[in-house]
Amino acid sequence: MENFRMTRLFLLPLMLLVWLISPSDAGAVEINGVGLGPSIVDRTVKPGESFEQVFVVRNKTAAAVDLQSYLQDYRVENNQWNKVENPDAVWSPMTWATIISAPEKLDPGQKGDIRVRFDVPENAEMGEHVTYFSAKFTPAAARQEEEQSTQITVASEIRSIVYVKVTDPLGIFNLARSWRIVKAGTGYWHFDQPTFTVAAANTGNVHLEVRGTIEITDLIRNQKTQLTVPLFNILPDTEKKMEINWKEAPFIGYFKGQVELTYDGVNFEKRDFSFVVVPLLTLAGTAAVIIAIILAVVLYIRKLQKRLAEIEKLQNNNFPD
Amino acid sequence: MKKTIVVLLTLGILVAGMGIVNAAETLNITANVQSALTLALDPGSLTYNDIQPGVASAAQTLTATTSGSGSYHLTLASTTFTSAAGTQSASVLQFKEQSAETYKNASSSAQNMLSAAGTATAEGDEKQFDLRVNFPVSAADGTYGATVTITAVPQ
Numbered sequence: 295m296e297n298f299r300m301t302r303l304f305l306l307p308l309m310l311l312v313w314l315i316s317p318s319d320a321g322a323v324e325i326n327g328v329g330l331g332p333s334i335v336d337r338t339v340k341p342g343e344s345f346e347q348v349f350v351v352r353n354k355t356a357a358a359v360d361l362q363s364y365l366q367d368y369r370v371e372n373n374q375w376n377k378v379e380n381p382d383a384v385w386s387p388m389t390w391a392t393i394i395s396a397p398e399k400l401d402p403g404q405k406g407d408i409r410v411r412f413d414v415p416e417n418a419e420m421g422e423h424v425t426y427f428s429a430k431f432t433p434a435a436a437r438q439e440e441e442q443s444t445q446i447t448v449a450s451e452i453r454s455i456v457y458v459k460v461t462d463p464l465g466i467f468n469l470a471r472s473w474r475i476v477k478a479g480t481g482y483w484h485f486d487q488p489t490f491t492v493a494a495a496n497t498g499n500v501h502l503e504v505r506g507t508i509e510i511t512d513l514i515r516n517q518k519t520q521l522t523v524p525l526f527n528i529l530p531d532t533e534k535k536m537e538i539n540w541k542e543a544p545f546i547g548y549f550k551g552q553v554e555l556t557y558d559g560v561n562f563e564k565r566d567f568s569f570v571v572v573p574l575l576t577l578a579g580t581a582a583v584i585i586a587i588i589l590a591v592v593l594y595i596r597k598l599q600k601r602l603a604e605i606e607k608l609q610n611n612n613f614p615d
Numbered sequence: 616m617k618k619t620i621v622v623l624l625t626l627g628i629l630v631a632g633m634g635i636v637n638a639a640e641t642l643n644i645t646a647n648v649q650s651a652l653t654l655a656l657d658p659g660s661l662t663y664n665d666i667q668p669g670v671a672s673a674a675q676t677l678t679a680t681t682s683g684s685g686s687y688h689l690t691l692a693s694t695t696f697t698s699a700a701g702t703q704s705a706s707v708l709q710f711k712e713q714s715a716e717t718y719k720n721a722s723s724s725a726q727n728m729l730s731a732a733g734t735a736t737a738e739g740d741e742k743q744f745d746l747r748v749n750f751p752v753s754a755a756d757g758t759y760g761a762t763v764t765i766t767a768v769p770q
Contacts, residue, residue, distance in 0.1 A: 331651025333683065333769040354653065375690055375725040430764060433659050444663040444696065444748050444759045446708070448677065450654045451766035 326354050328400075328431040330452035335427075338459040338467065342416040346394070349408040349454060351429050353400035358434040360399055363408050365391045365456070367425050369503070369525055383415055384529065385501045387425040387458045390414055399434060418460045419530065421469055421500030427454045471557065472498040476533060478553035479567035485574035487543045492523055492553060495533040502528045506555035506562070508538060513548045523555065547571050652683040652735060654767040661746060661763075669752035671709070674745035679728075679765055681742075683735040686770040689742065690725035691763060696748075698757035707750055708763065713743045725766060732770050 329352040337345055353359050367378035367388045383389040390412045397406035410427065432449040461467040476493035496502050506523040521538055528534045548570050554562045657678045666672050681687055693705035709718035712730065719726060733740050746763075 327653045327655025327680065327682070329651050329653035333650040333652050333685065350651070352653070355655075357659070370727075373727040374722075377724075426768070428766070432762065444666055444672075444761075446661040446663075446746075447760070447762045448656050448659055448661065449762055449764045450656050451764050452652050452654055453766055453768040455769055
């Protein structure tokens with residue numbers, strides 16, 4: 295009995311020791327689906343340097359998937375992802391990237407590496423640039439079509455944000471964003487649909503993405519309208535002009551306008567202006583009518599004066615002094 | 616005497632054990648942790664049968680589960696609907712978050728599906744959407760096919 299007690303006394307600390315040193319399970323949760331990592335890439339480079347980035351793709355689904363990978367610059371406006379048209383190699387990391395190797399297909403449970411090389415040109419603009427790396431996973435199984443049906447294949451895509459900070463040739467990152475609004479508004483008189491002009495000069499050392507709004511108040515009808523100034527890029531030491539036509543302008547009216555412009559989405563520069571819209575044909579027609587009326591009145595008065603003179607002459611002839 | 620031996624033995628094991636545990640605590644570990652997003656869509660395909668042109672179909676639910684960390688957005692883009700009889704634009708497909716009132720028309724450009732960014736978690740952040748098709752009255756009879764791409768984008 296005593297031996298058993300002794301054994302128990304001996305075993306208890308031994309079990310405690312085993313519990314202390316045994317590895318614990320973190321309780322990982324396994325999620326099905328497809329994966330891409332890293333989600334965010336942030337690299338700092340000098341102009342003319344290159345770097346390689348590896349993206350890891352995983353297929354945790356029960357079926358094989360076809361894989362497409364690509365890089366694309368996007369700008370988001372009104373919840374819509376628009377591809378950047380004509381990206382400039384001076385500031386677009388998309389144009390610096392080359393996909394060196396990528397699997398075309400992933401079997402269930404398979405993992406793969408996608409290697410992308412970024413060659414930053416010598417004339418790359420200093421600043422922080424952004425592009426998106428996308429991996430698109432499409433079910434490899436052929437779809438089954440049925441009579442008179444609509445079959446939609448759902449593909450999964452995951453994006454990674456790639457930030458590339460380009461320093462100066464010495465490796466110093468000194469970002470300066472500044473601008474000067476050259477023009478924001480329109481002329482006073484308009485005989486047709488008004489066109490608003492927005493012109494800005496980039497006085498900093500990094501490209502700016504300018505966007506904004508034009509709010510117009512109709513002072514006669516007491517109505518407000520908002521126009522969008524589409525996003526446009528201005529490279530350093532350059533000036534860019536954007537013209538926005540107001541197609542739904544009323545036929546005639548007196549308006550006040552306010553242009554709000556921003557390059558960072560936080561700070562807005564405002565410019566106020568006013569203008570009149572008068573249709574040229576209406577104006578010319580009205581002027582012609584007024585001139586005709588005045589001429590008619592003048593002619594009528596002259597005619598009356600002439601008739602009065604004739605009557606006076608007749609009276610003088612009939613009743614001589 | 617035996618008790619003394621047992622007590623000493625117990626103390627010795629405990630002290631030795633604590634030493635092992637302490638040694639483990641001071642062990643330097645270098646880990647290259649990379650954030651990643653995982654997207655699971657259910658179902659992988661949608662089939663709409665007996666569609667009447669000019670009448671919206673019944674909605675089908677698409678569940679998107681995003682795991683990882685950090686905030687994210689989901690976008691939707693669709694190809695045109697093609698059949699032997701012709702093609703129809705991507706706007707035939709309409710979608711909305713289940714909590715939303717109105718449907719949005721799909722397009723070839725990706726559109727945000729969420730009214731506000733979601734937060735990916737290790738367990739997976741689940742979002743449900745209603746998807747339906749609405750063919751114009753002029754659409755020819757046939758079997759149409761399209762590919763819808765749901766994209767998870769870190770914010």
